[in-house]
Amino acid sequence: MTDLEFQPKIIGFLCNWCSYRAADLAGSTRTRYAPNVRYVRVMCSGRVDPAFVMKALSLGADGVLVAGCHPGECHYLEQNYKTMRRMTMLQHTLRQLGVEEGRVRLVWASAAEGHRLAKAIDEMVDRIRSLGPLRWPAGWQERPEVLAAIERVASEHASAAQEVAT
Amino acid sequence: MSRRVGVYVCHCGSNIAGTIDCEAVARAVGERVADVAVSRDYKFMCSSLGQSMIQEDIEKEKLDRVVVAACSPHLHEKTFRRACSNAGLNPYLMQMVNVREHISWVTKDQVEATRKATAMVTGAVERVKRQEALEPQYVPVNPATLVVGGGIAGLQTAIEIAEFGHPVYVVEREPSIGGHMAQFDKTFPTLDCSACILTPRMSEAGQHDCIHLLTWSELESVSGSVGNFKVRVRKKARYVNSEICTGCGVCEEKCPIKVVDDVFEAGLGIRKAIYMPFPQAVPKMPVIDTAHCIWFVRGKCRACEIFCPTKAIAFDQKDEIVELEVGNIVLATGYDLFDCRRLPQYGYGRLDNVFTSLEFERMCNAAGPTGGRIVLRDRETEPRSVAVIHCVGSRDKRTNEYCSATCCMAALKFGHLVRERIGAEVYSFYIDIRTFSKDYDEFYQRVMDEGVHFVRGRVAEVTDVPRSPAEEGKLVVQCEDTLLGVQRRIPVDMVILMGALEPRADARDLALEAGISCSMNGWFTERHPKLDPVATMTDGVFLAGACQGPKDIPSSVAQGAAAAARILGMITRGRVEIEPVVATIDEERCSGCRICNALCPFHAIEFDEARHVSHVQASLCKGCGTCVAACPAQVIRGAHFMNEQIFAEIEGLLADAWSDVSEPVAAFAAGGVDD
Ligand SMILES: Cc1cc2nc3c(=O)[nH]c(=O)nc-3n(C[C@H](O)[C@H](O)[C@H](O)COP(=O)(O)OP(=O)(O)OC[C@H]3O[C@@H](n4cnc5c(N)ncnc54)[C@H](O)[C@@H]3O)c2cc1C
Ligand code: SF4
Ligand code: SF4
Ligand code: FES
Numbered sequence: 001m002t003d004l005e006f007q008p009k010i011i012g013f014l015c016n017w018c019s020y021r022a023a024d025l026a027g028s029t030r031t032r033y034a035p036n037v038r039y040v041r042v043m044c045s046g047r048v049d050p051a052f053v054m055k056a057l058s059l060g061a062d063g064v065l066v067a068g069c070h071p072g073e074c075h076y077l078e079q080n081y082k083t084m085r086r087m088t089m090l091q092h093t094l095r096q097l098g099v100e101e102g103r104v105r106l107v108w109a110s111a112a113e114g115h116r117l118a119k120a121i122d123e124m125v126d127r128i129r130s131l132g133p134l135r136w137p138a139g140w141q142e143r144p145e146v147l148a149a150i151e152r153v154a155s156e157h158a159s160a161a162q163e164v165a166t
Numbered sequence: 167m168s169r170r171v172g173v174y175v176c177h178c179g180s181n182i183a184g185t186i187d188c189e190a191v192a193r194a195v196g197e198r199v200a201d202v203a204v205s206r207d208y209k210f211m212c213s214s215l216g217q218s219m220i221q222e223d224i225e226k227e228k229l230d231r232v233v234v235a236a237c238s239p240h241l242h243e244k245t246f247r248r249a250c251s252n253a254g255l256n257p258y259l260m261q262m263v264n265v266r267e268h269i270s271w272v273t274k275d276q277v278e279a280t281r282k283a284t285a286m287v288t289g290a291v292e293r294v295k296r297q298e299a300l301e302p303q304y305v306p307v308n309p310a311t312l313v314v315g316g317g318i319a320g321l322q323t324a325i326e327i328a329e330f331g332h333p334v335y336v337v338e339r340e341p342s343i344g345g346h347m348a349q350f351d352k353t354f355p356t357l358d359c360s361a362c363i364l365t366p367r368m369s370e371a372g373q374h375d376c377i378h379l380l381t382w383s384e385l386e387s388v389s390g391s392v393g394n395f396k397v398r399v400r401k402k403a404r405y406v407n408s409e410i411c412t413g414c415g416v417c418e419e420k421c422p423i424k425v426v427d428d429v430f431e432a433g434l435g436i437r438k439a440i441y442m443p444f445p446q447a448v449p450k451m452p453v454i455d456t457a458h459c460i461w462f463v464r465g466k467c468r469a470c471e472i473f474c475p476t477k478a479i480a481f482d483q484k485d486e487i488v489e490l491e492v493g494n495i496v497l498a499t500g501y502d503l504f505d506c507r508r509l510p511q512y513g514y515g516r517l518d519n520v521f522t523s524l525e526f527e528r529m530c531n532a533a534g535p536t537g538g539r540i541v542l543r544d545r546e547t548e549p550r551s552v553a554v555i556h557c558v559g560s561r562d563k564r565t566n567e568y569c570s571a572t573c574c575m576a577a578l579k580f581g582h583l584v585r586e587r588i589g590a591e592v593y594s595f596y597i598d599i600r601t602f603s604k605d606y607d608e609f610y611q612r613v614m615d616e617g618v619h620f621v622r623g624r625v626a627e628v629t630d631v632p633r634s635p636a637e638e639g640k641l642v643v644q645c646e647d648t649l650l651g652v653q654r655r656i657p658v659d660m661v662i663l664m665g666a667l668e669p670r671a672d673a674r675d676l677a678l679e680a681g682i683s684c685s686m687n688g689w690f691t692e693r694h695p696k697l698d699p700v701a702t703m704t705d706g707v708f709l710a711g712a713c714q715g716p717k718d719i720p721s722s723v724a725q726g727a728a729a730a731a732r733i734l735g736m737i738t739r740g741r742v743e744i745e746p747v748v749a750t751i752d753e754e755r756c757s758g759c760r761i762c763n764a765l766c767p768f769h770a771i772e773f774d775e776a777r778h779v780s781h782v783q784a785s786l787c788k789g790c791g792t793c794v795a796a797c798p799a800q801v802i803r804g805a806h807f808m809n810e811q812i813f814a815e816i817e818g819l820l821a822d823a824w825s826d827v828s829e830p831v832a833a834f835a836a837g838g839v840d841d
Contacts, residue, residue: 007278009285009823011816017703018683024238027267035278038285038819039268040812041239043747047791047807056816060823075681075704076790077767086795111683111691111703118272 008062008128012037012121013052015045017075019067019109019117026114033118034125037065044068045106046079050090053104057136063103063128067117070108080108096149102127103134169295170203172229173287174220176211176236178266183207185270187280191235194284199291199818203227211236212245220246221253229255231294235263235287240703241694256299258746258806261290285819292818296811304741305393305785308493311733312337312397314385314676317345318364318719319711320498321371322726323733328376332737335490336371337399338381340429342447344368345500349430351530351538353719354579355609361533365446372448380488382453388495388679391788392706393742397490403483405454406440411478413450417470418442425458432503432524435535440470445533454479494733495680497690498710498726499673504559504566504665511627512558512663518543519641520628520661523576530583540588542660549659551591552584553643555625559666561597566666568687571716573664574600578610580662581618592618593656595625595645603718621656623648628661667716680707689715700728705742708732747789747806753779755801762793762802 014020020041026033042048045068053064066087074080087106094104105124109117175192177183188207196205204227208216211234223229232255234246239262247257265283273279309332313320316338324334336343347353348368350360371377386398406417423439430443437443439459442452454470456462461481471479506514506522513520519542521529532538541548554577559565574596581592599620601607614620623645632638633655640657647654669688670676677684682702683691690709693701700708708729711722736742749770751762758778763771770786771793773779782793782802794804 009820011819021240021683021703024240024264024267027238027264027271030271032274033272035269035273035275035282038282038289039264040289040815040819042791042807042812044790044792047795047804049795049809051809052812052816055813056820059817059820061816061820073678073683076788076792079765079767079790079792082765082792082796112686 006129006133008036008125008133009060010037010063010065010124010128011056011061012039012065012067013042013045013048014039015047015068015075015080016041016043018069018073018111019045019107021111022067022109022113022117024114025111026118029114031114031118033121036125036128037121044074044076044079045083046074046076048083048086050086050093053090057099057103057134060134060136062131062134063105063124065105065107065121065124067107067109067120070110073110093149093152097146099134100131103131169201169231170227170229171201171231171233171291171294172220172223172227173202173205173233173291174211174216174235175205175207175265175283175287176216176234177207177209178237178270179209182236182266182270185273185276185279186265186283187276188235188283190280191265191283191287195287195291199288199821201295202291203229212242217245217249220249224250224253224255230259231291231297232260233263233287233290233294234260235265235283235290237266238262238264238268241697257302258300259294259297261294261297263287263290281822285822288821289815289818292821293811293815296808296814297806298808300746300805302743303746305744306741307393307736307739308395308491309333309737310335310490310492311494311496312395312490312492313496313498313710315345315498315500315711315713316340316343316371316379316381317498317500317711317722318347318367319500319713319722319726320345320496321367322723323496323498323708323710323730324371324377325367325374326727326730327733327737328371328374330734330737331376332734333376333378335378335380335399335492337383337385338379339384340443341382341404341441341451341453342368342443342449343371343379343381344444344446344448346524347719348444348446349432349524349531350527351532351534352579352583354575355603355605357579357582361446368446368448379449381449383488385676385679386487388681392704392744393493393736395492395495395706397492397495399488399490401486401488402453403485404451405456405480405483406452407478407480407483408449408451410476411451411474412476413442413452414475415442415452416473416475417452417479420469420473421459422467422469423458423460425455431528431535432522434521434525434528494706494708494736496708496710496726496729496733497676497680497682497713498729499670499676499713501667501712501716502670504668506558506663506665508565509558512555512625512661513628513630513641514663517628517630517641517661519549519659520663523573523580523662523664526580526662530580530587540584540590547659548588549584549590551593551658552580552660552662553628553641553656553658554580554592554594554662554664555628555643556594556596556664557624557666558663559668566668566687568716569600570664570667571600572667572718575606575609575718577662577664578613578618581613582616585613585616585618590659593643593658594618594620595643596620596622597624603720621645621647621654623654667712670713673713680704682707685715689713700725700732705744706736745789745806747804748784748787749782749789749791749794750784750803750805751780751782751797752801752803753777753781755799756780757799757801759798762797765793765796
């Protein structure tokens with residue numbers, strides 16, 4: 001049956017302090033959930049460069065999950081607010097590239113919320129399964145409109161950060 | 167760049183191998199991923215045999231990178247790093263893959279589990295090939311310690327550390343240290359007098375040269391990290407000059423305002439507007455409760471000032487902020503008692519003769535509001551029958567699902583005290599009796615022998631509406647007796663509710679300030695539930711006592727002592743290893759745009775005006791990586807989480823999606839694993 005059903009491939013970035021431990025807790029409490037998310041541990045969701053997300057999608061991921069501590073609970077005080085902003089801008093760019101809503105998700109899960117993370121993953125897998133494979137167009141590096149959109153993420157991000165700075 | 171990577175897939179008995187075909191993962195990775203020199207699976211990688219397997223391979227096979235696919239790095243990263251460094255390999259050239267918590271324990275389908283494991287191990291191999299050798303960093307440990315909460319657990323920690331001559335600051339928000347234990351009369355199971363064992367500890371803490379008590383104080387903020395925390399403590403104004411107050415108590419006597427004491431007397435007794443919570447308070451010095459003092463409310467009175475023989479009253483005192491530098495922090499803030507009004511069917515607050523457990527503790531205490539007499543709310547009538555209801559707010563989906571661990575024993579203690587002192591009939595309504603510790607079940611037997619009646623069943627309600635003449639003027643406890651299989655109505659004169667132990671109302675705020683997390687129920691989370699119940703995920707922050715979960719006095723003391731031992735070890739060593747995960751800016755290539763400057767909440771990035779470049783101060787950087795992700799010139803390097811490492815990891819994770827090797831697990835998915 002696994003051969004027939006579309007199994008989305010999803011890359012999941014987990015911050016070390018909350019969401020990675022949420023996934024650990026889901027394990028110790030034997031909470032079953034979809035096996036489609038392959039994890040990358042980062043110290044904080046703030047480390048997730050929008051380029052990581054693009055890279056994953058371009059390499060064949062059908063979706064990307066970014067998980068961090070709840071707003072106000074980041075181990076590094078406030079970095080997940082920066083993640084939130086970045087992700088909003090990235091979503092904007094992705095829409096322009098024709099990547100459907102729901103393929104890239106930001107989720108908060110505290111170290112006590114193994115269930116919440118598992119549930120978010122199950123929902124995300126269902127959603128992506130209904131969307132089908134992403135099949136990020138081959139040769140995107142050669143397409144000017146894609147490159148321009150990616151360029152925009154960086155510059156929008158830079159100007160937003162500048163705003164914070166001033 | 168050619169590497170020699172060793173890959174080790176742990177079975178963890180059947181924990182991993184029961185779901186993931188470990189041999190197939192090791193084989194697939196060994197055959198298909200470039201630069202893998204050896205790839206093995208083994209029953210228990212963390213065993214000494216498993217570790218020496220890695221070490222031998224490092225030496226014989228000349229491995230320069232290692233991947234261990236096993237449990238969470240939060241559990242065994244240190245173990246495998248040490249194994250590598252013992253064999254001469256830099257510990258940061260080892261990468262763990264969490265195939266247990268993140269795969270085998272959460273996945274049903276064995277083929278999918280094996281596929282995910284193969285992908286994640288491939289990702290780790292690609293990453294580890296690009297990992298850089300890092301030198302562990304050390305910071306000095308400030309020998310001073312902060313203990314938050316002066317209950318029995320916190321005092322144990324403080325005294326044990328102070329005994330070795332190191333300074334300890336105890337921050338206690340009430341006017342006196344002592345915590346809940348100071349409220350009790352007798353303690354189970356030995357029935358020794360609580361004050362007799364607690365007050366000597368309190369005065370020891372009060373008089374110790376190395377212990378600095380900050381009572382009537384609260385933690386404002388914590389910054390810094392292990393070895394070197396900076397904390398700000400608010401010393402609330404007492405309105406009493408501590409230098410000259412002798413604790414004679416004349417002020418209390420003369421104060422005309424009486425206030426119901428909801429804290430120490432649990433609402434059963436009264437105190438004055440200027441008060442010491444109890445006679446043996448440490449420090450022996452009152453505080454003025456400004457919400458009730460008529461000088462503060464209406465600008466009149468000052469009786470205390472007039473009568474104080476040493477002129478110690480200081481109405482103009484202000485809150486004071488004290489800044490402390492400490493190497494370690496212990497949280498020992500205990501618990502709050504469940505608010506029994508939340509279960510109106512038990513009548514607390516509505517029916518006079520329903521009491522909470524803490525009220526009953528105060529009632530039994532010879533120094534308490536009734537002078538130790540067990541009486542009804544009228545303060546005169548002795549009850550002829552008493553119902554003790556267990557699990558009020560515990561083991562109940564509507565309130566708290568956990569067991570509060572101490573209430574059964576406290577209920578038995580109350581049964582004993584009632585039988586011994588007034589000989590009234592006692593009915594103990596329980597779901598299960600939990601007497602798990604040393605000498606606890608013996609105590610249960612003894613209380614049964616003393617004639618306490620045990621009724622098994624959760625009480626449905628307590629009512630004063632009679633259904634028969636025998637119930638007139640009584641409280642009726644209605645319950646299904648699950649042993650007899652009948653509904654029972656038992657009329658009694660007094661009801662005691664064994665309320666649950668709950669996390670402190672402000673526990674989450676404190677956790678946030680200290681950088682640790684809370685469980686779903688709100689208790690502070692320990693580093694590991696079995697192997698490390700004392701430390702937390704944040705280095706330098708430890709837990710002691712009931713703030714970590716409901717527990718009795720012996721366990722609170724044991725945990726307090728354990729926290730002290732851990733901290734003494736760190737002080738003795740004098741330095742502590744910290745992760746060398748910090749950001750560095752390639753100043754040659756920095757454009758000076760300053761985008762990163764404002765992103766760092768620790769102010770670790772400074773701008774060099776002269777050279778027009780940014781610079782990270784390594785000692786302040788905590789390694790979150792946010793600036794790394796933001797630099798438009800891509801010139802900030804996040805040690806151990808470099809862009810090229812993460813890109814490579816993503817490539818590896820998706821190897822089955824983009825490479826020719828479309829299906830790394832296909833070879834055995836067809837036959838090897840039974841579904
Ligand atoms: C009715 C009842 C009877 C019991 N009888 C027994 C018994 O007979 N034998 C037994 O072994 N156990 C008994 N227990 C359990 C016992 O109360 C606990 O094991 C013990 O009190 C735990 O000690 P602690 O120091 O962890 O917490 P606590 O006693 O709660 O002390 C915590 C201290 O921290 C302070 N604090 C809290 N928050 C802050 C903050 N933010 N800042 C500064 N200070 C703060 C509090 O004011 C308090 O002084 C009983 C419990 C109950 C409810
Ligand atoms: S963001 Fe990058 S280029 Fe800009 S100041 Fe910081 S390090 Fe330099
Ligand atoms: S990595 Fe985080 S803590 Fe370090 S300098 Fe950058 S933003 Fe600050
Ligand atoms: S550490 Fe979890 S989001 Fe920052």
